[in-house]
Structure formats: C-alpha cells, structure tokens
Amino acid sequence: MPPQCISPNPITTSTRCAAEIEMKEWWLHVGLICIPLAAVYLHIPPPQLSPALQKWHKAGERFTFRGSRVFYRDSFGALGSSDVVVLLHGFPTSSYDWNKIWEPLNQRFHRVIALDFLGFGFSDKPRGHKYSVFEQASLVEALLAHLGLAEQRVNLLAHDYGDTVALELLFRSDQNRTGHLTINSLCLSNGGIFPETHFPRLLQTVLKDFSLLSALLTRLTNYMIFSRGVGEVFGPYTQPTDAEFWDMWTGLRFNDGNLVMDSVLQYINQRTKHRDRWVGALTSTFVPCEW
Known part of the structure; x- marks a missing residue:
C-alpha cells in the first residue's frame, strides 16, 4: 500500500499531496524528454567525410605500431633529388593540415611523408591510453624504418604539437640514441615550445588538469565550441573557411577522437616537465637550413 500524506488539517494534506504528485509528474516528463535527448547527443555519430577528406584518406596507407594502426601518406615527387621531408602536424588536427602545400612540396622534395599521430586524424585513438611525446617520437622513427628510411637524412617540418615531437627527435639525434633519425634540417612553426611563455586556454587547462570534469567536457564539446576555440589561434585575416573548420572537426570526431x-x-604538462630536455636540444644543436 503506498504511503499516505498525514496531517491534522485535511485541506493542507490534500494540497501538499497534490503538489507532490504534480512535482513527481513534472520530473517524470523532464526525464522522458531529456534522457533520450542526452543519450542521442552523447552518442551522436561522427560527421561524414567531405570529398576532400575522402580523397586524402584514400590516398593514405597504414602500418601497425605497438598494436595500433597508424595512418600516413607517402608520395614521390621531384626527380633528381634525394631529399626527404617529414611533416609533423599539430593539435587537435591531423596530417590533412598539409594538404594545401602537398603538391608544392612534391615539386621540391623527392619524397614527402606525413602521418597522423596516435589519437589524431585517421590513426587509432585508444581510450585509457597514456599519450606521450616520447611515444609519438618513437612512432615517427618506426614509420621511417617501416619505409626503409632509417639511414636516410631527413628534413623535419613541424607545427604546434609536432614541434615538441620534433624536439624529442632532435634530442635523440644529438645524443646518438639507437634508432634515431639523422636530421638534415628542422623547421618549427607556431609551437609553444617555451612553457613559460605558453598560456593554455581555459578549456585546455580544464581538460588536462581536472579529470572529473574532462570526461564530461569531452562528450559535451560540439562543433560550435570547437570552431570558436580553434578560431582564436588564427588572426583576423587568416580565419579558416567554414568548410575547413568542418574538416578539422570531422577529423577530430573520426574514431571518437573527442573522447581522448x-x-x-x-x-x-610534459612540455613543462621536460623543458630542459627539449629546449636544451634546440639551443645546443645547430641544424643548418637549406630550404
């Protein structure tokens, strides 16, 4: 038998019971509406690849690194040259960042290689994985060994996140580590390689430092939040087009990359912890640029 409202005053009892029933019905309606909407939103499928992204995807290949599939592109270009350039992309995008200069690079270099780091683009994005700059540097070394270029002098062109990976590769080269790359030239662009002068955005800080909130925020981040945050990196006259923003978002959402x-x-945080290693490699090593 359901519990009953008991009060010396029948009118008060009736009013209170009616209010409680009405409140329960209100919450029931809210639940019936919001729960399905939340379920649909949090499990919304990733956007379809644009024709440009489809073309980039089809032109690529994959190899396995420590049990994960890694996407890369490798093309042969200029005849009469033996120069190889390796392109290291930034956060939170992918090798597709280089699509506009791919053909010009092919006209200059014998071989042009780009990859999607683990957790990015068309590469695997394992959850619960401890992503690190050290692992991404080892990934680059493994890719070049896979392509038979372990002994080849290479030119590194890096951006943002890729800058720090490049500095780890430079450190290994300087220290003559086993399996290290032989670097012919190094070009770093737009990367916060000096931790004391780099100020992460609020959302980045929350995602990397507040684990209780980050799990929720990675699911709630949508295209509008993403495009606004990425747009702040660009100047007023260099903003990406809507189509370019959408391709960036699509690459992030591929394989649920937003969740990692x-x-x-x-x-x-790794940049701060290992500052002496990576900045030291930059300041102590002279890399001639012949471009």
Missing part, C-alpha cells in the same frame, strides 16, 4: 582529447593534452 584530455589524454592527448597531457603534452602541455
């Missing part, structure tokens, strides 16, 4: 952003963002 908090793990990948640990690279910012």
Whole structure:
C-alpha cells in the first residue's frame, strides 16, 4: 500500500499531496524528454567525410605500431633529388593540415611523408591510453624504418604539437640514441615550445588538469565550441573557411577522437616537465637550413 500524506488539517494534506504528485509528474516528463535527448547527443555519430577528406584518406596507407594502426601518406615527387621531408602536424588536427602545400612540396622534395599521430586524424585513438611525446617520437622513427628510411637524412617540418615531437627527435639525434633519425634540417612553426611563455586556454587547462570534469567536457564539446576555440589561434585575416573548420572537426570526431582529447593534452604538462630536455636540444644543436 503506498504511503499516505498525514496531517491534522485535511485541506493542507490534500494540497501538499497534490503538489507532490504534480512535482513527481513534472520530473517524470523532464526525464522522458531529456534522457533520450542526452543519450542521442552523447552518442551522436561522427560527421561524414567531405570529398576532400575522402580523397586524402584514400590516398593514405597504414602500418601497425605497438598494436595500433597508424595512418600516413607517402608520395614521390621531384626527380633528381634525394631529399626527404617529414611533416609533423599539430593539435587537435591531423596530417590533412598539409594538404594545401602537398603538391608544392612534391615539386621540391623527392619524397614527402606525413602521418597522423596516435589519437589524431585517421590513426587509432585508444581510450585509457597514456599519450606521450616520447611515444609519438618513437612512432615517427618506426614509420621511417617501416619505409626503409632509417639511414636516410631527413628534413623535419613541424607545427604546434609536432614541434615538441620534433624536439624529442632532435634530442635523440644529438645524443646518438639507437634508432634515431639523422636530421638534415628542422623547421618549427607556431609551437609553444617555451612553457613559460605558453598560456593554455581555459578549456585546455580544464581538460588536462581536472579529470572529473574532462570526461564530461569531452562528450559535451560540439562543433560550435570547437570552431570558436580553434578560431582564436588564427588572426583576423587568416580565419579558416567554414568548410575547413568542418574538416578539422570531422577529423577530430573520426574514431571518437573527442573522447581522448584530455589524454592527448597531457603534452602541455610534459612540455613543462621536460623543458630542459627539449629546449636544451634546440639551443645546443645547430641544424643548418637549406630550404
């Protein structure tokens, strides 16, 4: 038998019971509406690849690195040259960042290689994985060994996140580590390689440092939040088009990459922890640029 409202005053009892029933019905309606909407939103499928992304995807290949599939592109270009350039992309995008200069690079270099780091683009994005700059550097070394270029002098062109990976590769080369790359030239662009002068955005700080909130935020981040955050990196006259923003978002959402952003963002903390190693490699090593 359901519990009954008991009060010395029948009118008060009736009013209170009616209010309680009405409140329960209100919450029931809210639940019936919001829970399905939340379920649909949190499990919304990733966007379809644009024709440009489909073309990039089809032109690529994959190899296995420590049990994960890694996407890369490898093309042969200029005849009469033996120069190889390796392109290292930034956060939170992918090798597709280089699509506009792919053909010009092919006209200059014998071989042009780009990859999607673990957790990015068309590469695997394992959850619960401890992403690190050290692992990504080992990934680059493994890819070049896979392509038979372990002994080849290479030119590194890096951006943002890729800058720090490049500095780890430079450190290994300087220390003559086993399996290290032989670097012919190094070009770093737009990367916060000096931790004391790099100020992460609020969302980045929350994602990398507040684990209780990050799991929720990685699911709630949508295209509008993403495009606004990425747009702040660009100047007023260099803003990406809507189509370019959408391709960036699509690449992030591929294989649920939005759900590992908090793990990948640990690279910012790693930059601070290993500052002497990476900045030291930059300041102590002279890399001639012949471009």
